[in-house]
Amino acid sequence: MKISEVAEKAGLTVKAVRYYENVGLIPKPARQQNGYRSYDDSVLPILNLIHRSRAAGFSVDECRELIELFNNPARHSADVHELICQKVEAIEKQQAQLEHIKEHLIALASRCENNEKSTCSILASLTK
Amino acid sequence: MKISEVAEKAGLTVKAVRYYENVGLIPKPARQQNGYRSYDDSVLPILNLIHRSRAAGFSVDECRELIELFNNPARHSADVHELICQKVEAIEKQQAQLEHIKEHLIALASRCENNEKSTCSILASLTK
DNA sequence: CTTAAACCTTACCCTTGCAGTAAGGTCAAG
């Protein structure tokens, strides 16, 4: 398989696949005579794992941990469970922050004159 | 005022103040004989605006828009209101995404064996 | 047979919002 083919099968871009190789997430593939990367199917589970966990908000470094667990036959499923739960907590923290900011903005907006004049209590409040 | 003084008054780092100058958010200040930047109080409202709106999730470019409105005596307060509301909508979009991801992760975790064995339906699901 | 499209390669710059560091100048206190 050439790179565009694995990329498409995994739902990734060619650029991304080469990037994951550069940062060591996936092993360096064999090369054809012409220098083209030559993949076999064994890379697909890892690429799928990367694609899905990136989409689920994991950083590339966190993907690395997941891949190590995936590659480790002596892993405990509880370790994977733990990683997922940590991510859920991180997301909840982020949600709380966003909620906080949103409420602040809504409070600002509600005090706004919202008309064609230049007097603006939002700007007044933000520059104080 | 020297740079560390304005920075502290606005709750910013010296680095950040110089950065905002470089990207044109604040005007280039006068210089003392020794080359040190010399600020007067007029920069403080702008720095406060930057500090608060950055904390509220605005990008530096969005801060630029706010500053332009702040500097424009012919502004309409409705325009400021509009910017805030757009930001609120963006935050809500982000919240919805996070919620989506979180639910996905929770669903994964709930199906996990969560024990000392290596069989892991999370990894199975992510690599499929 | 030739050419153009569609691949592939490496390598470098761009993004965001600064922080860190180097290498140096300046200023006040002890």
Next chain:
DNA sequence: CTTGACCTTACTGCAAGGGTAAGGTTTAAG
């Protein structure tokens, strides 16, 4: 006189690739 706390510019780095250049290859069509 020296130490320490400031200040200056300038360069590098972070995340996670995207965009582009400049070139080699292959394949389908004319």
